Structures are given as C-alpha cells and as structure tokens.
Amino acid sequence: xxxxxxxxxxxxxxxxxxxxxxxxxxxxxxxxxxxxxxxxxxxxxxxxxxxxxxxxxxxxxxxxxxxxxxxxxxxxxxxxxxxxxxxxxxxxxxxxxxxxxxxxxxxxxxxxxxxxxxxxxxxxxxxxxxxxxxxxxxxxxxxxxxxxxxxxxxxxxxxxxxxxxxxxxxxxxxxxxxxxxxxxxxxxxxxxxxxxxxxxxxxxxxxxxxxxxxxxxxxxxxxxxxxxxxxxxxxxxxxxxxxxxxxxxxxxxxxxxxxxxxxxxxxxxxxxxxxxxxxxxxxxxxxxxxxxxxxxxxxxxxxxxxxxxxxxxxxxxxxxxxxxxxxxxxxxxxxxxxxxxxxxxxxxxxxxxxxxxxxxxxxxxxxxxxxxxxxxxxxxxxxxxxxxxxxxxxxxxxxxxxxxxxxxxxxxxxxxxx
Numbered sequence: 106x107x108x109x110x111x112x113x114x115x116x117x118x119x120x121x122x123x124x125x126x127x128x129x130x131x132x133x134x135x136x137x138x139x140x141x142x143x144x145x146x147x148x149x150x151x152x153x154x155x156x157x158x159x160x161x162x163x164x165x166x167x168x169x170x171x172x173x174x175x176x177x178x179x180x181x182x183x184x185x186x187x188x189x190x191x192x193x194x195x196x197x198x199x200x201x202x203x204x205x206x207x208x209x210x211x212x213x214x215x216x217x218x219x220x221x222x223x224x225x226x227x228x229x230x231x232x233x234x235x236x237x238x239x240x241x242x243x244x245x246x247x248x249x250x251x252x253x254x255x256x257x258x259x260x261x262x263x264x265x266x267x268x269x270x271x272x273x274x275x276x277x278x279x280x281x282x283x284x285x286x287x288x289x290x291x292x293x294x295x296x297x298x299x300x301x302x303x304x305x306x307x308x309x310x311x312x313x314x315x316x317x318x319x320x321x322x323x324x325x326x327x328x329x330x331x332x333x334x335x336x337x338x339x340x341x342x343x344x345x346x347x348x349x350x351x352x353x354x355x356x357x358x359x360x361x362x363x364x365x366x367x368x369x370x371x372x373x374x375x376x377x378x379x380x381x382x383x384x385x386x387x388x389x390x391x392x393x394x395x396x397x398x399x400x401x402x403x404x405x406x407x408x409x410x411x412x413x414x415x416x417x418x419x420x421x422x423x424x425x426x427x428x429x430x431x432x433x434x435x436x437x438x439x440x441x442x443x444x445x446x447x448x449x450x451x452x453x454x455x456x457x458x459x460x461x462x463x464x465x466x467x468x469x470x471x472x473x474x475x476x477x478x479x480x481x482x483x484x485x486x487x488x489x490x491x492x493x494x495x496x497x498x499x500x501x502x503x504x505x506x507x508x509x510x511x512x513x514x515x516x517x518x519x520x521x522x523x
Contacts, residue, residue, distance in 0.1 A: 168198060179452075189450075196236075196237070206418050335373065379477045388467060400457065431457055
C-alpha cells in the first residue's frame with residue numbers, strides 16, 4: 106500500500122556524505138530502534154531536539170507568543186461563550202489562572218492521513234501539543250480535571266500502530282506534572298470496520314473500535330463522585346436484590362458479605378464507555394445542510410462529555426473545550442447548568458454550532474440503550490485447514506476474487522489422500 110498523500114509532502118532532500126562504516130552504523134541503529142529507514146531516524150532526532158527547545162519555553166513566552174488579539178467572542182448564551190480563534194491565546198491571555206474546573210476536549214488526532222479539520226502529523230504531535238499542555242496547567246484548578254479523548258493512528262504502509270497518544274500521556278505526566286487518574290476507553294458499537302486495508306482486504310487485523318480517553322489532574326485527588334454516573338443494574342443483580350443473597354467466601358478468595366445486597370440505585374460503571382456515535386439527522390446536521398455549512402467530521406456524541414461533566418463538576422462550575430469544533434461540549438454543559446467556553450479556529454464550524462443553541466440546546470437523552478451486545482469472537486465455526494494463516498502477515502494483497510470465482514469455488518478444499 107502506497108504512502109497516503111499529505112498536506113505537507115516530503116519532497117525536499119538533504120544530501121549527507123558518509124563513509125561506508127558511518128552509513129552501516131546509521132542503518133543498524135535505525136533498525137535496532139524500530140525505524141523503517143535512516144530518514145525516519147534522522148527526523149526522530151530532529152524532532153527530539155526541537156521538543157527540548159519548545160519544552161524550555163517559559164509560560165511568559167507563550168503569553169507573548171499568543172496575544173489576546175488572536176481571539177474574539179463569537180456567540181454568548183446564558184451560561185457560556187463561543188470564542189473564535191487560537192485557544193492558546195485564550196489559555197494564556199483570556200482565562201484567569203486556576204479558573205477552570207474541567208477541560209473536556211478531543212484534540213485533532215495525530216493521524217498520518219491528513220483530515221479536513223487540520224490534524225497534526227504523529228511525528229510532531231507532542232511538540233505541537235506543548236503550548237496547550239502549559240496552558241492547561243495554568244488555567245486548570247488544583248481540584249479540576251483534564252479529559253482528553255484521543256484516537257490512535259496507524260504507521261503508513263504497514264499494519265502497526267503509532268505510539269503518539271501514549272507518548273502524549275507520558276509527556277503530560279512526566280514533563281508537566283499531571284496525574285493519570287484513570288484511563289477510559291470509548292467503544293463505539295456503530296464504528297465501521299477500519300482500517301479497511303488491513304481488516305477487510307488483507308484480513309490481518311481486527312476492527313479498531315475504541316478511542317482512549319485520558320483523565321488527568323494537577324493533584325492526585327481531584328473532585329469526583331461516581332454516584333453521579335451510575336449504570337442500571339444487570340438482570341442478575343436485580344434478581345439478587347429481589348431474592349436475597351447468601352454471604353460467603355468466593356473461590357477467588359473475595360469475601361462477599363451481606364453488604365453486597367445493598368441497593369445503591371445502580372452499579373458503578375466500568376471504564377469502558379459504550380456509546381454509539383450514530384447521529385445522522387440531528388438539528389445540527391439539518392441546519393448545516395440547509396445553510397450550506399460544512400459539517401464537522403469528528404464530532405463526539407453528547408453522552409461522552411455528559412459522563413465526565415456529571416462525574417467531575419458541580420452546577421455553576423466552568424467547563425472548557427479548547428478544540429470546540431461544533432461545540433458539543435458547550436451545548437451539554439449548558440443543559441447541565443455549567444458555565445462553559447468553547448474555542449474554535451474555524452468560523453464555519455462555529456456558524457454550524459449556532460444550531461445547537463437555537464432556540465435552546467436540545468435536551469439530553471432520557472431513554473437510552475441500557476446495554477449493548479458484544480458478540481464473542483470465535484463463535485462462528487471455522488476449519489483451520491480451510492482458513493490458513495497469511496504466512497507473509499499481509500505484506501502482499503491477496504488476489505482479487507470475482508463473483509464468478511467465488512460461486513464456483515467449493516465450500517471445502519479437497520484433502521490430499523493419505
């Protein structure tokens with residue numbers, strides 16, 4: 106598979122004269138470190154050096170670099186405000202220090218294939234993110250939380266994953282002093298089988314259906330209460346509460362006491378958030394189509410910010426989304442009685458976001474699926490002899506099979522005579 110086209114094509118070359126021994130050393134070191142070639146290794150060394158320079162930039166320098174004139178008010182509601190412009194200007198010159206209770210955001214993912222909403226190249230992602238990290242640290246209260254929904258990326262041309270979002274997490278913790286309270290995983294049951302090349306064509310990977318969501322804070326003890334986000338009890342738990350339970354010691358060694366039978370109104374949810382992103386005919390989309398406004402292509406469903414806003418903030422608290430997009434976070438915060446600010450650089454996306462507040466934000470879902478089913482793998486009978494592994498790991502595309510060949514192909518391969 107050829108390398109995807111990028112907005113910044115690498116079409117410029119630098120010639121470096123090396124001895125045969127130096128070139129061999131470069132090749133060996135690059136291979137040992139897992140780089141595809143010497144070019145990737147050199148870019149890594151360069152980005153590492155640039156990162157050290159950016160890291161040394163003081164907050165006051167960021168304050169001068171991102172002046173307040175880079176932002177302006179776009180729209181205000183009873184509780185919140187949309188701001189048009191660079192959110193770094195808001196973080197350093199708009200927001201007061203220690204004034205934000207929750208930063209709930211989904212930054213542009215570090216995808217290799219460029220998207221229309223301006224995502225950053227995975228190789229440069231951490232360096233690009235540093236001013237935001239410094240700004241988050243400045244604006245967030247000590248008992249506040251930083252929640253980042255971020256998807257993964259695939260290395261171009263091969264079925265292996267980029268580590269950019271894990272490197273971002275390590276950077277936020279080790280360099281900026283944030284604490285990882287808990288990782289969450291947003292599972293989208295409606296997500297299509299992607300990446301298609303490796304899942305549907307070469308069939309050497311499974312569907313990528315989960316985003317990581319980092320929940321971080323400035324201290325180990327941010328304010329939170331999981332009673333705000335309870336899930337319905339399962340049928341078996343409902344039966345247990347209705348019929349009673351005999352306290353006993355489990356084979357695992359856990360002592361299940363009579364307190365286990367207490368009805369707490371619901372169960373504590375897991376850190377796997379099952380939320381289908383199936384919006385297709387919302388008021389927002391209809392408004393954008395009628396007004397010929399681009400629909401933001403990377404909206405998260407309202408239930409995602411709702412979960413963290415309920416979990417981590419009180420009514421009247423301040424919620425900030427520095428990558429506001431179509432302002433889903435702001436609309437949810439408004440409904441829940443929180444003050445909010447959404448920053449967005451695209452005026453067109455903010456034009457569309459107005460629909461979320463006209464005449465007022467849509468109410469949050471009351472009737473929602475109580476559960477989603479995950480079909481267990483290996484439930485479809487398969488004969489290993491009829492389905493051999495791809496010995497090359499998918500390095501070559503399988504030959505295309507026409508419908509005629511598929512129909513004429515026997516269901517089972519004839520076995521060799523013994």
